[in-house]
Amino acid sequence: MMRPQPLLEVLGGRWSLGVPVVAAAWDEELAGFALGDGSVALARAEWEGGPVIAPRRGGGLELRPGTPPPPLARQPVQGAGCLALRAAPGRGFLTGGGDARLTRVTPDLSAERLPAASEGGADHFAIAPDGQRHATAVGTHVSIAGGTPAAFDTPAPVVALLFDTTGERLGVADEAGVTLWTVDAGPSRLETPERPVSLGWGAGGTRLACGLANGAIEVWDISEPGTLYYVTLGGGGGPVTSVSFDPEGGHLAAAGDRRVLCWALDPPSEAPTPCGTTARVPLAMVAWHPNRAMIAGGTAEGAVSLAEPGGTDALHLRDEGGGAVTVLAWSADGSRLAIGTAGGDLGVLPLPDSLFRPRKDGNQ
Numbered sequence: 001m002m003r004p005q006p007l008l009e010v011l012g013g014r015w016s017l018g019v020p021v022v023a024a025a026w027d028e029e030l031a032g033f034a035l036g037d038g039s040v041a042l043a044r045a046e047w048e049g050g051p052v053i054a055p056r057r058g059g060g061l062e063l064r065p066g067t068p069p070p071p072l073a074r075q076p077v078q079g080a081g082c083l084a085l086r087a088a089p090g091r092g093f094l095t096g097g098g099d100a101r102l103t104r105v106t107p108d109l110s111a112e113r114l115p116a117a118s119e120g121g122a123d124h125f126a127i128a129p130d131g132q133r134h135a136t137a138v139g140t141h142v143s144i145a146g147g148t149p150a151a152f153d154t155p156a157p158v159v160a161l162l163f164d165t166t167g168e169r170l171g172v173a174d175e176a177g178v179t180l181w182t183v184d185a186g187p188s189r190l191e192t193p194e195r196p197v198s199l200g201w202g203a204g205g206t207r208l209a210c211g212l213a214n215g216a217i218e219v220w221d222i223s224e225p226g227t228l229y230y231v232t233l234g235g236g237g238g239p240v241t242s243v244s245f246d247p248e249g250g251h252l253a254a255a256g257d258r259r260v261l262c263w264a265l266d267p268p269s270e271a272p273t274p275c276g277t278t279a280r281v282p283l284a285m286v287a288w289h290p291n292r293a294m295i296a297g298g299t300a301e302g303a304v305s306l307a308e309p310g311g312t313d314a315l316h317l318r319d320e321g322g323g324a325v326t327v328l329a330w331s332a333d334g335s336r337l338a339i340g341t342a343g344g345d346l347g348v349l350p351l352p353d354s355l356f357r358p359r360k361d362g363n364q
Contacts, residue, residue: 013347016346023327132188158174193212209245211242217283
């Protein structure tokens with residue numbers, strides 16, 4: 001039986017730049033990609049004369065082919081490589097680089113570089129959703145700029161930085177555990193039984209999830225100190241390379257197994273719920289849809305699919321190729337998905353509501 005052609009091939013735009021894709025974000029219909037060589041590329045999921053999905057006479061939908069996408073707009077903006085990217089709605093993007101500098105990038109790719117946050121450069125960079133704060137880490141030292149500056153050291157080298165949705169909390173994963181920094185209280189320590197690999201925040205910063213090297217996840221309820229959830233992927237116990245909460249923060253999805261796995265947290269489920277189909281290799285990234293019960297998953301070999309929690313089918317978005325999926329970024333309304341890989345493949349894909357079943361409520 002022939003496998004359906006991936007949706008990105010027939011409806012989206014794709015390019016190959018040969019440079020690792022570090023991060024992506026959407027400023028309305030414009031996707032920005034931060035690349036490992038210090039450049040930013042911009043693309044749109046729809047373009048004049050491009051393919052469209054339209055109602056078919058007599059019912060259903062049909063794909064109307066169109067012209068190929070235009071070339072990417074691309075500009076060097078960071079001298080020491082990009083490490084992070086955030087949208088600045090209506091004004092383009094903010095990107096952070098290895099020289100610890102924050103740069104504003106407009107939709108026409110003009111760039112304004114801001115002063116360095118630290119003199120020692122940066123191994124990791126995080127930007128708050130509102131752009132008012134950013135944090136850098138080099139080795140075990142973390143610096144926070146914007147508002148009242150702050151700095152602290154971690155017990156071991158940092159592996160990940162992530163602001164919550166409010167920008168008032170920062171999760172810092174290092175090789176020995178997690179530090180939680182808040183505007184009001186400063187840093188406090190959260191212990192983990194294994195080496196952290198990935199971080200994810202729930203809605204409003206109420207929960208913080210940490211994927212571990214042994215295939216487990218710890219979830220702290222920040223609103224109720226002392227409340228801790230501990231769940232495992234099962235199977236081979238590979239590292240949890242990506243975690244993602246649903247829009248309400250009551251469910252958690254994780255990558256590391258060959259299927260997307262998710263858990264309910266209210267009340268907590270003991271065993272994970274498999275989602276979609278089984279991939280040939282483990283998943284590297286997951287991203288929950290911003291307003292539907294759907295999860296995008298990307299594998300260590302570049303394939304991307306979209307599945308419902310507990311469902312046994314999946315919408316095939318991208319074939320293997322281009323290295324591991326490093327980026328899955330939804331637009332704010334969930335109508336577009338940006339995809340990036342370690343080998344430098346980029347994709348932008350429109351996913352209009354007409355492709356899916358009508359919502360039963362705000363998250364269906």
